[in-house]
Amino acid sequence: MQKSQQQDHQSLELTEAFNTNRISSLGKTTFSKGELKAQEDLIISGHFFGNIDVKNHSIIVEHSGHLEAEISVKNITIKGYVKGNVNASGKILIHSTGQMIGDIKASTVSIIEGALFKGSIQMKSD
Secondary structure (H helix, E strand, O other): OOHHHHHHHHHHHHHOOOOOOOEEEEOOOOEEEEEEEOOOEEEEOOEEEEEEEEEEEEEEEOOOOEEEEEEEEEEEEEOOEEEOOEEEOOEEEEOOOOEEEOOEEEOEEEEOOOOEEEOOEEEOOO
């Protein structure tokens, strides 16, 4: 497995819930705004502005990903840029390359050294 594939695989393991049979992708050249609802996991490499509702699924925001959104999700891994509030029923992971500006609510929050986080954290009990 190549190094970048290994890193992606590790990110998928960290979110724990990725179902490799049901993944949607927002590509690097995609710019979209509005409301996004999905019944599957998402990998976001492009730009999205609005609201995202994937309460029972996970999101990976890739290095090139740029979200300005209110997000309801099960788990989220942030390697790119997120501005807005995130409400996660599971885990939030902000990688060393990740930037998160906004308030977060989750059962588990991990912020890797080097990440940028500006906002508040509210921990949920299981």
